[in-house]
Amino acid sequence: DTAVSQTPKYLVTQMGNDKSIKCEQNLGHDTMYWYKQDSKKFLKIMFSYNNKELIINETVPNRFSPKSPDKAHLNLHINSLELGDSAVYFCASSPGLAEGQETQYFGPGTRLLVL
Amino acid sequence: AQSVTQLGSHVSVSEGALVLLRCNYSSSVPPYLFWYVQYPNQGLQLLLKYTSAATLVKGINGFEAEFKKSETSFHLTKPSAHMSDAAEYFCAVSERGTSYGKLTFGQGTILTVHP
Numbered sequence: 001d002t003a004v005s006q007t008p009k010y011l012v013t014q015m016g017n018d019k020s021i022k023c024e025q026n027l028g029h030d031t032m033y034w035y036k037q038d039s040k041k042f043l044k045i046m047f048s049y050n051n052k053e054l055i056i057n058e059t060v061p062n063r064f065s066p067k068s069p070d071k072a073h074l075n076l077h078i079n080s081l082e083l084g085d086s087a088v089y090f091c092a093s094s095p096g097l098a099e100g101q102e103t104q105y106f107g108p109g110t111r112l113l114v115l
Numbered sequence: 116a117q118s119v120t121q122l123g124s125h126v127s128v129s130e131g132a133l134v135l136l137r138c139n140y141s142s143s144v145p146p147y148l149f150w151y152v153q154y155p156n157q158g159l160q161l162l163l164k165y166t167s168a169a170t171l172v173k174g175i176n177g178f179e180a181e182f183k184k185s186e187t188s189f190h191l192t193k194p195s196a197h198m199s200d201a202a203e204y205f206c207a208v209s210e211r212g213t214s215y216g217k218l219t220f221g222q223g224t225i226l227t228v229h230p
Contacts, residue, residue: 004158031216041153041203043220055215090158097216102147102166102209104218106159 003027004107006091012113013081021076021110023091030096031055032074033104034066037088049074050097081114088112117142117208121221129229134178134193136224138206141187148189149207149218150180159205165189176200201228 004025013019025032033056034046048056052068063079078085088109095101122137140146147166151159163174170182176199180191189206206221 033216033218035218041223043159043205043218043223045217045219048216050215056217058217092159094216099211100166102216103149103161103164104216105161106151108158111156 004091004093004105006089006107006110008110009108010111010113012115014115015081015083017081018077018079019081019112020078021089021091021112023074023076023107025072025091025093025105025107027093027095027105029093029105030071031094031101032068032071033092033094034074034076035090035092035106037090037109039087043090047074047076055097083114086112086114117146117210117217117219119206119208119219119221121204121206121224123224124222125225125227127227127229128196130198131195134191134196134200134226136191136204136206136226138180138189138191138221139187140189140206140208142208142210144210147209147211148180148182149209150174150178150189150191151205151207153203153205153223155202162191162204196226196228198228198230201226 031050033048046060047066049068065077091107092104094104118141149164150162165182173179207218
């Protein structure tokens with residue numbers, strides 16, 4: 001009964017490869033997010049979707065493409081992986097965007113290492 | 116634009132001592148403020164949040180924080196530290212109605228608790 005789950009938990013791959021990270025939430029939330037945590041533990045938002053619609057895209061390289069097949073899922077596909085993509089990627093969800101719906105719940109993270 | 120500054124990247128206390136982790140924010144509109152905790156190799160867990168009700172907010176594990184608009188601060192405190200409190204703590208802000216739920220995080224404070 002995990003609220004926000006991510007797969008895989010660990011991902012080790014070679015430069016130039018394409019990989020996907022999956023996120024699912026069973027909280028019935030409308031809004032989902034992807035954050036990147038770099039090696040210095042700095043957390044920065046990448047994308048946000050509300051009801052399957054993209055609402056935040058924080059100048060992320062277009063090698064990163066989020067996809068939301070339904071409200072409960074937000075996947076992240078990364079093309080042509082680079083060394084600098086090595087980080088921990090966190091998925092989060094919140095009930096919505098209205099007042100009182102702002103609290104975000106985070107998944108356990110996906111640790112990506114690009115060699 | 117919103118931003119968060121956490122004063123002190125490392126805080127060390129003795130078990131039983133007061134914990135004080137400092138957070139100052141900048142926001143062009145009334146903010147929502149959050150404290151999250153991250154244990155090693157885990158995701159972020161919500162400790163507490165301020166959303167315009169009481170300015171003194173109580174959270175889980177005995178933590179509390181006080182919103183002080185005049186000082187633009189939201190410091191996190193706990194009267195008596197426990198060994199299990201050792202973790203990294205993140206303060207975060209989002210702007211009501213304008214940021215589409217985007218959380219901006221501080222750089223984190225690592226709390227060490229000595230026996």
